[in-house]
Amino acid sequence: MDKVNLLELSTSELQEFFQSLGQPAFRTKQVMEWLYQQGAQTFNEMTNLPKGLREQLAQKAVPGFLSVVTEQVSEDGTEKYLFALPDGQTVETVVLPYDIGFSACISTQVGCKMGCLFCASGLPGFVRNLTAAEIMAQALQVKNALRKRGKELKSLVLMGSGEPLDNFKETIAFLEAVRDPQKLARSLRHVTLSTSGLVPKIEELAKLGWPLNLAVSLHASNNRVRDKIMPINKTYPLEPLLSACDTYSRATGRRVTYEYILIDRLNDKTEHAKELASLLKGRLCHVNLIPLNAVDELGLKPSPQSTVKQFRDTLRQKGVNVTVRRKLGADIAAACGQLRNEYLGEC
Numbered sequence: 001m002d003k004v005n006l007l008e009l010s011t012s013e014l015q016e017f018f019q020s021l022g023q024p025a026f027r028t029k030q031v032m033e034w035l036y037q038q039g040a041q042t043f044n045e046m047t048n049l050p051k052g053l054r055e056q057l058a059q060k061a062v063p064g065f066l067s068v069v070t071e072q073v074s075e076d077g078t079e080k081y082l083f084a085l086p087d088g089q090t091v092e093t094v095v096l097p098y099d100i101g102f103s104a105c106i107s108t109q110v111g112c113k114m115g116c117l118f119c120a121s122g123l124p125g126f127v128r129n130l131t132a133a134e135i136m137a138q139a140l141q142v143k144n145a146l147r148k149r150g151k152e153l154k155s156l157v158l159m160g161s162g163e164p165l166d167n168f169k170e171t172i173a174f175l176e177a178v179r180d181p182q183k184l185a186r187s188l189r190h191v192t193l194s195t196s197g198l199v200p201k202i203e204e205l206a207k208l209g210w211p212l213n214l215a216v217s218l219h220a221s222n223n224r225v226r227d228k229i230m231p232i233n234k235t236y237p238l239e240p241l242l243s244a245c246d247t248y249s250r251a252t253g254r255r256v257t258y259e260y261i262l263i264d265r266l267n268d269k270t271e272h273a274k275e276l277a278s279l280l281k282g283r284l285c286h287v288n289l290i291p292l293n294a295v296d297e298l299g300l301k302p303s304p305q306s307t308v309k310q311f312r313d314t315l316r317q318k319g320v321n322v323t324v325r326r327k328l329g330a331d332i333a334a335a336c337g338q339l340r341n342e343y344l345g346e347c
Contacts, residue, residue, distance in 0.1 A: 003060060003061050003062045004017060004060060004061040004062070005061070005062055005064040005133055006031065006035060006061055006062070006063055006064050007035065007063065007064030007065075007133035007136055007137060007140075008064065008131065008132070008133040011028065011032070011180070011182055011183075014028050014031065014032065015028045017061075018031075021053075021056060021060070023053065027049070027053070029182070030046070030048060030049065031046065031049070032182055032183065034046045035063060035064075035140070036140065036182075036183045036184055036185070037185075039143070039144040039147050039148070040063070041063055041065045041140075041141070041144060042063065043057045043058050043061075043063065064133050064136075064137055065137050065140070065141055066083035066084060066085065066134070066137045066138070066141065067083065067084045068081055068082070068083060068084075068141075069082040069083065069084050069090055070082045074328065076097070076328055077097035078094065078095065078096055078097065078328045079094070079095040079145075080092060080093070080094050080095075081093045081094075081095075081138075081141070081142070083137075083138065083141070085110070085130075085134060089110045089127055089128070090110075091107045091110055091130065091134070091138070091160075091161060092107055092160055092161055093105065093106055093107060093138040093141075093142060093160060094160065095142050095145075095146070096328055097328070098154075100154060101152060101153075101154030101155070102142075102146055102151055102152065102153050102154055102155075103153075103154060103155040103156070103157055104138070104139055104142040104143070104153055104155075104156050104157070105157050105159050105160045106135055106138045106139055106156060106157065106158050106159075106160050107130065107135075107138065107160030107161040107162055108129070108130055108135055108158055108160070108161075108162040108163070108164045108167045108170070108171055108174075109126065109127075109128070109129050109130055109161060109162025109163065109166065109167055110126075110127035110128050110129075110130065110161070110162070111124055111125050111126040111127045111128075111161065111162070112126055112161060112162050112163055113126045113163065113166060114163050114166075114196045114230070114231065114232055115231045116196065116217070116219075116229060116230050116231070116232075117228065117229040117230070117298065117300070118219070118229060118261055118263060118292060118295075118298060118300055119295075119298075120295045120297070120298070121160075121161040121162065123297060129162075129166075129167040129170055130162070130167065130170060131170055132170045132171075132173035132174040132177065135158075135170065135171070135174040136174055136177055136178075136184070138160075139153075139156055139178075139184065140184075154190065155190045155191065155192070156178070156186070156190065156191045156192070157191070157192040157193075157194065157215075158171065158191070158192065158193045158194060159192065159194040159215065163195060163196055163198065164193050164194070164195060165193075165195045165198040165201035165202065165205070166198060166201075168201050168204070171193070172208075175188065175191065175193075175210070175212065178191060179210075187211065188210050188211050188212040188213075189211045189212075189213070191212055191213065192212075192213040192214075192215050192257070193205075193212055193213070193214055193215065194215040194216075194217060194259065195214070195215070195216055195217065196216075196217045196230060196232045197216055197217065197218075197230075197232055197233070197236050197241045198232070198236065199236040199240050199241055199244045202214070202216075202241075202244040202245065202247075202248055203244050203247055203248075205248065206244075206247050206248040206250075206251040206252065207251065209251055209252060210252065211252060211253070211254060212252070212254070213254060213257065214245070214248055214252075214254065214256050214257070215256075215257040215258075215259055215288070216241070216245055216256060216257070216258050216259065217230070217259050217261075218238075218258040218259060218260055218276075219259065219260055219261050219263075219267060220233075220238075220267050220272075221267070221272045221273075221275035221276040221279060222238070222272075222275060223237045223238055225266065225267050225272070226238065228266075229263070229266070229267070238279070242279070242283070245283075245285075246283060246284075249283070249284040249285075254284075255284045255285050255286055256283070256284065256285045256286075257285070257286045257287075257288050258280065258285055258286070258287050258288070259288050259290055260276070260287055260288065260289050260290065261290045261291075261292050262289060262290065262291060262292060262302065262303035262307065262308055262311060263292050263300050263301070263302070263303065264292075264300070264301040264302060264303045264304070264307070266300070268303040268307050268308075268311055270310060270311070270314055272311075273310075273311045273314035273315055273318075274314060274318065276315065276320070277314070277315055277318030277319070277320050278318075280320055281318075281319070285321070286321045286322070286323070287315060287320055287321065287322040287323075288322075288323055288324075288325055289308060289311060289312055289315075289322060289323070289324045289325065290324075290325045291303065291308060291324070291325070291327050293327070308324060312324055
């Protein structure tokens with residue numbers, strides 16, 4: 001008989017589970033505190049549970065955490081985990097050190113369907129969606145690892161491997177658990193969801209009215225260039241995409257971040273910056289310029305620093321809020337999907 005994964009259960013389902021074991025209702029709260037707040041990853045660590053109950057749980061359930069296949073640590077403090085899933089697949093999670101605190105970059109799929117020209121995640125192809133429990137396990141395991149070192153996880157970004165809105169149901173279930181006061185108990189103001197631009201799902205997300213930060217992978221100032229680097233643009237080009245983002249801003253009161261990877265001689269000219277400024281004029285938004293993390297198999301080069309600076313300055317002169325993302329983890333296969341791809345190549 002398959003064991004019950006406790007991270008998959010809602011509060012009411014967990015209550016029913018303990019009732020089936022003949023346990024009092026307060027055991028539900030105790031176990032949820034251990035899983036989501038106190039950092040326990042095994043039943044033996046749940047020291048206020050009777051030994052008999054811990055043994056019973058070990059026979060009938062699993063906490064739901066993932067085993068670590070490998071871990072890399074960068075000179076700049078960035079950490080990258082490769083986790084093994086129950087079916088033998090693997091997925092990456094990155095811990096990013098910022099001045100304001102640590103952020104966890106979480107994956108939502110094994111592989112990716114989007115086929116963006118600059119991204120390593122989809123090179124081996126799409127395998128499957130992650131469950132909400134598998135997404136949550138990544139967040140909790142990073143939180144627990146930081147806690148053991150006296151550090152605190154400040155924010156989450158759904159920006160790892162996969163397209164979160166292509167896994168809409170499980171992503172929403174994960175976000176519900178994040179904001180649940182009995183689970184992770186975090187404001188969605190400290191969570192960012194990054195999407196390549198699935199317009200209907202952005203509109204569906206807007207209807208929830210959550211204060212979730214939306215980051216959109218734009219990466220081009222016109223449809224001609226975006227068609228070349230992001231296949232999704234042929235289905236949802238810039239005009240409906242920006243309209244959906246405007247809808248999101250109105251519904252949530254949150255500004256949208258437009259991510260723009262600068263690729264040498266492809267989308268980094270001054271004319272592109274001026275075009276981008278014109279495109280975003282009057283919108284509640286922020287532009288995050290990202291120096292490309294070069295991936296050997298993709299054959300693309302990052303823009304020179306002088307080009308990045310010129311692009312940034314042009315946007316600023318045109319009144320656009322813009323920052324340049326600090327490059328982290330360059331010495332540890334930092335780009336999404338690289339660590340998993342290396343592991344697959346060794347198997």
